[in-house]
Amino acid sequence: MKLANKVVWITGASSGIGAAMVKILAEKNSKVVLSSRREAELIKVKNAAGLSDENSLILPLDLLDHESMSSKVEQVLEKFGRIDVLINNGGISQRSLIMDTDFSVYKRIMDIDYLGTVALSTAVLPVFVKQKSGQFGVISSLMGKFSSPLRSGYCGAKHALHGFFDALRLEHEDDGIGVTILCPGFIRTDISKNALTGDGNKQGSMDQAQDTGMTAEECASQILRAIEEEKMEVNIGGKETYAILIKRLFPKLLHRIVKRSNVT
Numbered sequence: 001m002k003l004a005n006k007v008v009w010i011t012g013a014s015s016g017i018g019a020a021m022v023k024i025l026a027e028k029n030s031k032v033v034l035s036s037r038r039e040a041e042l043i044k045v046k047n048a049a050g051l052s053d054e055n056s057l058i059l060p061l062d063l064l065d066h067e068s069m070s071s072k073v074e075q076v077l078e079k080f081g082r083i084d085v086l087i088n089n090g091g092i093s094q095r096s097l098i099m100d101t102d103f104s105v106y107k108r109i110m111d112i113d114y115l116g117t118v119a120l121s122t123a124v125l126p127v128f129v130k131q132k133s134g135q136f137g138v139i140s141s142l143m144g145k146f147s148s149p150l151r152s153g154y155c156g157a158k159h160a161l162h163g164f165f166d167a168l169r170l171e172h173e174d175d176g177i178g179v180t181i182l183c184p185g186f187i188r189t190d191i192s193k194n195a196l197t198g199d200g201n202k203q204g205s206m207d208q209a210q211d212t213g214m215t216a217e218e219c220a221s222q223i224l225r226a227i228e229e230e231k232m233e234v235n236i237g238g239k240e241t242y243a244i245l246i247k248r249l250f251p252k253l254l255h256r257i258v259k260r261s262n263v264t
Helices: 016-027 039-049 066-080 103-131 152-175 216-228 239-249 251-260
Strands: 007-011 031-035 056-058 085-088 134-139 177-184 233-236
Touching: 007 016, 007 066, 007 103, 016 031, 016 039, 016 216, 031 039, 031 066, 039 056, 056 066, 066 103, 085 103, 085 216, 103 134, 103 152, 103 177, 134 152, 134 216, 152 177, 177 216, 216 233, 233 239, 239 251
Parallel strands: 007 031, 007 085, 031 056, 085 134, 134 177, 177 233
Antiparallel strands: none
């Protein structure tokens, strides 16, 4: 599947990987729907990418507002008449020990990262079924495949996405619908700065591993390539991606490696 002239909807499009994907899609001549909570930032991303009003739609969206998703889908259809790809990129991370984390933080993370993504995807699903075509891009994480200290809620939400979208793929493959799950590792974005601490406040600082990780632009390029190739699941990053293989073959070894790591 080539993304030229396709209607591609991206959540979390106001910064980081999402903004980088918008720029690449503009170069591919895609029709792009940009969503996040921050409308002013979406406009900046649209203008920086050189998208025209004809080929783009600024659509503010809050993943906590699960009941609004059907109306958002209608707005996209009113503009473009179809949806070809939904890239579920929006979300939030966590940096706190389990003992120090208020339950409300876990609820917020699940409501955004998991249930918000499920709410939007299930609102788009009938459109894909009617079209007999459509591709879900799901930005999970390597933390969706194994876990780490300080990220218990984030890991739980990302693990849940794998379970849900693997089932969706099985149920709707015969409808011409695909699912590509993307698992980035350390990517140079503000995700750690915006991560929730135990009391729900933002961490406000960059993790060292994040700061030295892959650029958002390279990650975005690999994500879009995987979607065009209709891959089922792709790991993205540097040496941290080897943890997937280590866990499969030597789970106790991975446990020891992560436990010894300077996790922040």
